[in-house]
Each structure stands twice: as structure tokens, then as C-alpha cells.
Amino acid sequence: MSDRLFAAIEERVAWVQEYVLSPRYLDLFSPEDMREAVTCYFESGGKRLRPAVMLFCCGAVGGDEEKAISAAAAVEIFHTWTLVHDDIIDRDPMRRGSPTVHERFRVKPSTIARFGDGGDAAHYGISIAVLTGDVQHGWGISLMTELTRKFGISADVTLTLINELDTRVLCTLVEGEVLDVQYSKEPIENLTSEQIENMLWKKTGALYEFAGASGASIGMNEPDLNHPTIRTLEQFTSACGAAFQLQDDILGIVGDEKLLGKPVGADIREGKRTVIARESWLRADAKQRKLIDETLGNLDAPQDQIDEVTKLFIDLGGIEETARRATAHVERGLKYLEPLPETKYKDWLSEWAHFMIDRKF
Numbered sequence: 001m002s003d004r005l006f007a008a009i010e011e012r013v014a015w016v017q018e019y020v021l022s023p024r025y026l027d028l029f030s031p032e033d034m035r036e037a038v039t040c041y042f043e044s045g046g047k048r049l050r051p052a053v054m055l056f057c058c059g060a061v062g063g064d065e066e067k068a069i070s071a072a073a074a075v076e077i078f079h080t081w082t083l084v085h086d087d088i089i090d091r092d093p094m095r096r097g098s099p100t101v102h103e104r105f106r107v108k109p110s111t112i113a114r115f116g117d118g119g120d121a122a123h124y125g126i127s128i129a130v131l132t133g134d135v136q137h138g139w140g141i142s143l144m145t146e147l148t149r150k151f152g153i154s155a156d157v158t159l160t161l162i163n164e165l166d167t168r169v170l171c172t173l174v175e176g177e178v179l180d181v182q183y184s185k186e187p188i189e190n191l192t193s194e195q196i197e198n199m200l201w202k203k204t205g206a207l208y209e210f211a212g213a214s215g216a217s218i219g220m221n222e223p224d225l226n227h228p229t230i231r232t233l234e235q236f237t238s239a240c241g242a243a244f245q246l247q248d249d250i251l252g253i254v255g256d257e258k259l260l261g262k263p264v265g266a267d268i269r270e271g272k273r274t275v276i277a278r279e280s281w282l283r284a285d286a287k288q289r290k291l292i293d294e295t296l297g298n299l300d301a302p303q304d305q306i307d308e309v310t311k312l313f314i315d316l317g318g319i320e321e322t323a324r325r326a327t328a329h330v331e332r333g334l335k336y337l338e339p340l341p342e343t344k345y346k347d348w349l350s351e352w353a354h355f356m357i358d359r360k361f
Contacts, residue, residue: 021039044098060233081140084133101125270297
């Protein structure tokens, strides 16, 4: 990522952070555990790429980014509640180097004082995380209404985007999540790489696609999401969203734990069905396939076994093939930018697309 793009993203991250952490919102959340839970992922950092690309798309069509700030915040809040629930489903104890919401409230001293340190504390942690996601979901939709209430965007635009986000996008994200859970118990030979990619896009690409379309829609004050310019940016961010998840899977195998803020190799233990695993399995001999089958989804697999499978994923070309597919998505996406006028926003979108596959965190 160039210094210029990094500075542009950081500036917009600061806008969103300031917007959502305003007392006018935080004072709504109580008791204290809920206020802490709703905001803790914001305070622990994160890439915030979705709101940044939404604002870039708004600017790329000649729009005023300031009028899209509540929607950018809404997209980040919406994304955050899906992470909170995803962490429960995946039983992840860590995110971005800090405890996940359900883990945070399981081990919190006040929880242990009230519930002890056994099953009741664990249930409380999960309950807080479920309710946190519920609150964040509602908060995200409320932020979308500010497009009209606060910034004067056409009510037709606002209603169209809320309907799109809370029906098609939400159902697509949930479908991807369900398929991810189902696929984790499916023998990997029964799946195709295309099925896995489709599942990954539903989990991740759908919200990136919405960020592109909504940014353009707000920038143009145009409710018709089939408008050619809106469709162009929708398809661009959709393709890059697919690449993002493939790169995420690569980093989950060979990334730097300190940069990722989560343990490398967890996807193997959890039995995640990735293009990496599928393509490696296809290229493996009988002995190697047996090792992969015995390790994927084995929560008790020793580290040396995880390391051996990781090496197989590298040596058999699974990671290389996944990187090739991610690059192809970005190259396809960049073609959609060509008709746009030459602006700093177009340049930033192009750099952002390359960052999807070059990033190390």
C-alpha cells in the first residue's frame, strides 16, 4: 500500500471512528457491559476497508463524501455484528490480538464474580455476544436512515439501500455462513473449488459489492441500482471482495500471527474448506491425502502435524493456485474502473484493488 493510499484510508477510518463513538450514540447503550461490548471491536482497531472503499466510490462519481459518512459507518457497524456472531460460530477466542466478545465477557472479573468461572460464565459471554450483534444490526440500519434525515440524500436512495442491505445482502451473508459450517463437515473431495469460492464470496464479497454500489448511489443521489455507473462500481468491489477472502485464507495459513492478531493454522484445525485445501488435496498422493483428511477439523491436532499440512499446502501448489485466482479477480475488477473519469478516487480504487492481494494483514 502506498503512503498516499494509506493516508487516505486512515483519514476515512478516523472520520468513521469519530462518527460512531460519539456520545449521542454511546449513551444509548446500557448497561455498561453492553456499551463495552458494542464498541470494543472498534477500539481494538481493524482495517476498515469497507467504509473507505464506499467513500472512494462516492467520490469517484463526483459525490460529496461527507454526505455518505453515516452510510460508511453503517457498513462498518453491519460488518462488525457479523464478526461478533461469526466468532461465536467459529468458537474463536481471539480477534485482532484481543479476546472476542464472547470470550471477553466469559473471563471478565465481574462475570466470574457474578456467575463463577464455569458454564454459566461461558453462557453469559455468548449471550452478551448475541445481544451485541442484535444491537449493532439495529444501529447500522439507524445510521443508514441518517442519509436522508441528516444529509439530505433522496429518501428513495435511502430506502433502496436499506432494503438491499437488510434483505439481499443479509440473506447472502447468512447463506455463506451456513454453507461454511456445512462444508466443514463435508469430505473435501465432494466439493469443488468453485463451490468453495462461491461460499467465500457470499460471506465476504457481498458486503464489499454493497459498499461499491451504495457509495456510487449516494454520490449520484440515484436510487436505481441498475444504473450503469453504479453497476460498474458494484462489479468492481464484488470482484475485489472475492480476492480479499482468498488472500485472507492464504494469510490464515502462512501469515504473520503478530500482524494478523490471530493464530495461524486455526483454519486447518477448524476444518475450514478453502481453495487452498481443496487444490492441495487434488494434487496429493494417497499418503498425503490421508494426512490432510486426518488433520482438517481435528481440534486436537498437534502443532507438528499442522506444520506438516501447511508445508503440503505450499509444496503442492494450493497456496499458489489460490493466489492466482485472487489475482485474476482483481484483474477482472480493474477493467470496470476503466470508464471512470481520471481522479484521485479512481487512482485510490486501483491501488486499493492491488492491496487486496498484496496485503500482509
